[in-house]
Amino acid sequence: xxxxxxVGRSAAAVPVLLALGGGCRxxxxxxxxxxxxxxxxxxxxxxxxVEAIVSTRSATAQSGEEWLFLDLAITGTGHSGVEVRRxxxxxxxxxxxxxxxxxQSEFGEAxxxxxxxxxxxxxxxxxxxxxxxxxxxxxxxxxxPGAGLAFDSVxxxxxxxxxxxxxxxxxxxxxxxxxxxxxxxxxxxxxxxFRLGER
Numbered sequence: 001x002x003x004x005x006x007v008g009r010s011a012a013a014v015p016v017l018l019a020l021g022g023g024c025r026x027x028x029x030x031x032x033x034x035x036x037x038x039x040x041x042x043x044x045x046x047x048x049x050v051e052a053i054v055s056t057r058s059a060t061a062q063s064g065e066e067w068l069f070l071d072l073a074i075t076g077t078g079h080s081g082v083e084v085r086r087x088x089x090x091x092x093x094x095x096x097x098x099x100x101x102x103x104q105s106e107f108g109e110a111x112x113x114x115x116x117x118x119x120x121x122x123x124x125x126x127x128x129x130x131x132x133x134x135x136x137x138x139x140x141x142x143x144x145p146g147a148g149l150a151f152d153s154v155x156x157x158x159x160x161x162x163x164x165x166x167x168x169x170x171x172x173x174x175x176x177x178x179x180x181x182x183x184x185x186x187x188x189x190x191x192x193x194f195r196l197g198e199r
Contacts, residue, residue, distance in 0.1 A: 032193055042126060049082045049188050050156065051075050053128050054181055056194050058121035058165075062174045063197050067102075067114060067167055069121050070181060072139060073128035074154075075161040084162070085153040086141045088184040091168045094177030102167050104150040107142045110169070118144075121165070131161040139164025 027036030027044055038044045041057040051074070058069040068091065076082045089101040102110075139162040143150045154162045166181075176197025183190035 030193070032191065035192055038130070039126065042128075043192055043194060044130065045190055045192050047077070047188055047190060049077060049185050050084070050183075050190065051077060051131070052183075052190060052192070053130050054192050054194070055126050055128060056196065057124055057126050059174070059179075059194075059196055061120075061124070062117075063176065064173045065117070066170060066173055067110065067117070068170050068174050068179075069118070070166045070168075071121075071125055071128060071164075072166055072181075073130065073161055073163040074139070074156055074183075075131050075134055076157040076159075078158055081155040081157045082185060083153050083155050084139075084183060084185065087152070089141070089166060090182045091166075091170075092180040092182060093170065094175050094179065098182070099168050099170060101141060102169050104142060106169060107167055108145045111145055114167075115144075118165075128163055134158070135160040137162050142167055 027038035029036050030043070034046050036044050036046075038053065039055075041060060042053060042055045045052045045054070053073045055071040058071065062068055070091075074084060086101055086103075091099045091101075093099060107114075137154070137156075137160055139154055140148065140151050141154075141164060156162050174196065176195075178193060178195050180194070181190070181192040
């Protein structure tokens with residue numbers, strides 16, 4: 001085959017490769033606009049102010065437990081920062097109720113009972129490095145006692161991504177059914193639905 005023929009074939013393959021790469025990044029659409037499935041236990045949200053990845057891998061093993069853990073990576077979509085506030089993060093549970101993110105005081109008090117489960121969640125955690133070009137920072141809404149300071153909010157832009165664990169105290173224990181992570185921002189609302197304990 002001539003050099004021109006090889007170049008022609010290579011050029012023809014480029015759009016195909018780009019399409020395949022784009023498909024991997026976009027994931028499988030869900031019934032919720034802006035939310036795609038990017039793994040068996042990972043969902044991606046793309047909205048006007050932020051993009052986020054939430055992993056439910058730890059939550060899938062918590063049936064009947066009093067606490068539910070979600071791992072989150074969140075980044076801004078523009079140069080101007082977006083504030084994500086602790087008190088505006090909540091979880092809708094199967095009975096339709098809404099549970100706020102635990103306070104640092106609640107988390108600290110429960111920590112001796114949660115330490116083993118949190119260690120297992122650390123071992124089983126899936127990578128959330130979907131934004132490799134952005135500077136990584138900690139999402140320190142909740143920290144282990146003596147491990148540092150917890151903060152009431154975090155600012156993110158399209159230059160940085162904040163990653164951390166969200167912990168919710170669930171009255172009556174974690175049940176099977178539909179859940180939804182809710183984050184209210186200044187100008188938009190993040191809604192990421194997922195299901196636990198159902199196949």
